[in-house]
Amino acid sequence: MTDTTDRTDLTDSPDSPDTGEQGQRRRRLTAWKRSGRILSRASAESTLGERLTALAADAGSAYDLDEWADVYGDGVVAELERRVARTLGLEAAAFFPTGTMAQQVALRCWAGRTGNATVALHPLSHPEVHEGGALAAVSGLRTVLPTHAPRLPTADEIRAFDEPFGTLMLELPLRDAGFVLPSWEELTAVVEAARERDAVVHFDGARLWECAPHLGRTLPEIAELADSVYVSFYKSLDAMSGAALAGPAALIAEARTWRHRYGGQVFQQYPAALSALLGLERELPRLPEYVAHAKVVAAALADGFRAAGVPWFRVHPEPPHTHQFQVWLPYPAEVLTEAAVRQAEETGVTLFRRWFADTPPGLAVTEVTVASPGLEWTREDVRAAVADFTERLRP
Structure with missing residues (x-):
């Protein structure tokens, strides 16, 4: 498009x-x-x-409202992070005010760890279309495009790509191509192809929550394929705002440091966190x-x-x-x-x-x-x- x-x-x-x-x-x-x-x-x-009114009436089913309000990510925010990690079957998760920030941080962390600041992604992916060139302008990352077809890249396209990259980012589903997904076999094959090239795999899972029926696997089975996963709370779960980055505990600890540097260490976030907990409870x-x-x-x-x-x-x-x-x-x-x-x-x-x-x-x-x-x-x-x-x- x-x-x-x-x-x-x-x-x-x-x-x-x-x-x-x-x-x-x-x-x-x-x-x-x-x-x-x-x-x-x-x-x-x-x-x-x-x-x-709705948040005040409903939030008590998802969290004890007699608990103290959060301060810089404790309390209800920390509980949301624990539930996300448990739901995805990953070691840890960190709450971010926006998905743009969460993915900037994830890809920056992987660039430092792999020594390669090049990210392979689809030209219709969110960072390419909807973020004003933020990956390059803010985080100093470079993007390359393994395919221009209106679908995610195939394993053969990843293997045949003519230059190295440190991270392969896969948007699941690829929204601007029509919310399209690969088959489970295609997804596992493209992940394997990236690993053959010594690249890590990051899932842009803004809408990962609804991918399980098509892929025929549970959320933990899907998330386990990637080295890190980003999920949104308002796109499918109907929360107010916010996102989470999930993955290995060491990566998430580093991501928290970069979250602070990017201005994402917000004083209080209980409305967004409560609405996200409600989304996990009711919509998921x-x-x-x-x-x-x-x-x-x-x-x-x-x-x-x-x-x-x-x-x-x-x-x-x-x-x-x-x-x-x-x-x-x-x-x-x-x-x-x-x-x-x-x-x-x-x-x-x-x-x-x-x-x-x-x-x-x-x-x-x-x-x-x-x-x-x-x-x-x-x-x-x-x-x-x-x-x-x-x-x-x-x-």
């Missing part, structure tokens, strides 16, 4: 001078909030009062169910587009590898976004959210997430929503 925007309404600044766009954002958020039928809801789409066990139903929704979307006579469409991948996937249509992005928000406003049904222009010209893409509210949708519900949506595209 050529569009470098992180594809979410939640990145638009409330202080943006573009009041027209800010007004449209508020319109979309209002329409989604009022929808009686929607495929997923994000906590960040709630008001401040709603979010604070349900992700396999979401992944399974995403396949139902994706198939019904394709059926609906065919029935509506849409001249061209693509649901990608089909079937989805996780509970998120892409939909492509041959219309201007602004036309599709307007049809989607009007459908939500007029019928109380949110099928799609924002659409984005992409290449070649004339195509637009959106991302679909199936979570708890989406489990209520039958195939017939999806097809009916598609029929209503496509009718809004007719002249």
Whole structure:
């Protein structure tokens, strides 16, 4: 994809001078909030009062609220780190305020240990597309690209790559290629190929939580393949913010030092930590169910587009590898976004959210997430929503 925007309404600044766009954002958020039928809801789409009330009401199930608030990473933050390490089957974990910082630190630590500051990754990976060149500008790392195919590199591509690298970073799933995953056999083979080249392997597992069904392995079995793993708390677990870096105890101890140097030693982080603990307790066990139903929704979307006579469409991948996937249509992005928000406003049904222009010209893409509210949708519900949506595209 050529569009470098992180594809979410939640990145638009409330202080943006573009009041027209800010007004449209508020319109979309209002329409989604009022929808009686929607495929997923994000906590960040709630008001401040709603979010604070829900956290105060629910957090006691995940942590003793009579404990003292955290100070510089103790208390509830340390408990979250222990639970993440245990969930992934790794020695230790460290909480970071952002995934960008967590991965900067991980890759910098590995560069020092391997003596090679070159990182092999995919051109659609998050550091290449969504971080403003931070790996080079902030951490002095250099990136190389073993493949340009819209999938993770293969073992043969890693073996044939013509220059050395210290770390191979694999984004699981590769979000901007359509939340795609390799098979378990392909993943183990590419890890083995990297090790043959004396490189370490780091998993960008921002959405690792939902990879187990497709790979057919447990989270500890997946995490064990890598030398280090980063996971996000808000992308799949619906927490407020934050991430964790997990791996060997010695690496995590070094990462804590670099976390402080990067400005990540925050005085108190209990809201983020509590919401992450809630996500581990409530959302993580349900992700396999979401992944399974995403396949139902994706198939019904394709059926609906065919029935509506849409001249061209693509649901990608089909079937989805996780509970998120892409939909492509041959219309201007602004036309599709307007049809989607009007459908939500007029019928109380949110099928799609924002659409984005992409290449070649004339195509637009959106991302679909199936979570708890989406489990209520039958195939017939999806097809009916598609029929209503496509009718809004007719002249």
